[in-house]
Amino acid sequence: MTGGAEPLIALAGVGKSYGSGEAEVQALADISLAIRAGEFVAIMGPSGSGKSTAMNILGCLDVPSRGSYRYAGVEVGDLDRDQRALLRRNCLGFVFQGYNLLPRTTALENVELPLVYRGVPRAERRRLAFEALARVGLEGRVDHDPSELSGGQQQRVAIARAIVGQPDVILADEPTGNLDSARSHEIMQLMSTLNRDAGITVLMVTHEPDMAAYAGRLVHFLDGRIAADGSGAPHAG
């Protein structure tokens, strides 16, 4: 769906402000960023540097105050709330630091959830959710509640939920922030595999250089601007 010429994600002069008048706070100032399909991009930067705001805009959860965000050639700023929900549903997958699984709901049902909103029939949904859980190595845990799973396992369920709809992009907001080093590396290897084998574009916010090292490209945010944008360390895998 993306031509060779146009990047999958294109931010041009994007700014975001909160409040108005004297109280106006500028979270993002004039960001321009182009990401091609299949890239693995790590976004780093201190707290308040604007990286979370940028992720919200990239994830179509928020819209820019100024500038243009084109996703696959579509101007996201022109879409209404429901159209952005449809874009998220069909093209994006989210992985959060706190996993954000539904409590008292089995791993399988959590993974099925995006497909429920797509109107996929139940049997088909089960099959796809089971496949996605198998891809993250949790085929033996499908009937477990999040409370019965370890942090690493919960994050795998979250990744399965993000990929079950075969998205173009995974947006991961500090996916390893709550995990120990060994679990973190397992999660990052999983993300790399998805990026490399399934061709899913990965955008990941992280504080840890170890994790950023899995990415092919490193974008540094500082004071609402991009301070550095370049290739990261070679793939660990």
Next chain:
Amino acid sequence: MLVEVLRLAAQVILRNPMRSFLTVLGIVIGVAAVIAMLTVGKGSTQQVKSDVAKLGNNLLILRPGQGGGPGATAGSAPSLSARDVAAITEQVPSVEIAAPLSSSSMTVVYGNQNHHTTITGTDNRYLQAADWQIAEGRDFYDGELRAGSAVCIIGATVRSQLFGAADPIGATIRFKQVACKVIGLLAAKGASSFGSDQDELVLMPLKAFQRRIAGNQNISTIFISIRDGASTDTAKADIERLMRERRHIGPGEDDDFSVFDLKQIASMLTGISTVLTGLLSAVAAVSLLVGGIGIMNIMLVSVTERTREIGIRLAIGATEGQVLVQFLVEAVVLSLAGGLIGIVVGLALGLTGARVLHVPISPDPLVVLMAFGFSAAVGVVFGYFPARRAARLDPIEALRHQ
């Protein structure tokens, strides 16, 4: 999709059954109250109506004294006499039958059974005017009436109390030193619109009653039926004029007797019963409103508690409409469940009440259907605001919640 949403709603509701039950309790009480009211109310209205129909001919009741409705006492006004009966029959052309009645309440004994009831002295004209059918045995012979023989015809309640299932005809019952042979059994009429049991009576020849029980020649009531096609109001006015004349009441003086139109009283009772049912139902409906507010309250709490869940759903691609429908369905399922429980409880209460009050049992499918629809509407109306609040949440804020 709707199946999914219903399943999810059921899941959420059953996850916290105690809270869900308390949430719908208001609806349960409201619906149960309305259904019970309408079931009993409709039953009693129906009974009054069927009583009015059962009265058949247009009936008037003449009693000495001024007083309200049935049961008013004669007071000091002079009694009626057999001559009054004759005068009414002869001089008011629209009168078909005028029957004298004189009654007293006392204990009737048969074997080792005794039963308190009303003994009425009258003749066959009363059976005809009041449309009493003889179920077993016979009515009075003329000879018995003339002679004041100790024979009686008993009502169905007296029969069951004294004789059970046994055959009463030919048996001798006793009251106030009178031994009286049972010659007939009246067909049951059931409870009257005034709440009394009409089958609670023993009839005997008027002469026998006057001589053996009352000890005087008085008549306490004249029961009058009007010819078909004749105006009850005209007949009533004619009888009043005749009685004023016979009792020497001058112009401007108050009547010392009363003429009641049974049909009028009965239809007034129908009106009262309908109005009462309406009023009570309106009060009950208010509790439905309160129940709805209870649901709204808990749904708002639920939306706040589940803010993060809503955020997740929005982030992974639920549209506003889908979240709205989810919470709306939850509210409607809750209120419908409450409505169903209320219908069951209300019908049970209504049927029990109808049995206790001796009114016919008549659950109205339309009322049940309306209660069902109304509780669904309560769910939609009071669920909408919380559901809209959920649907309009900002996914970023919602995900950050807690």
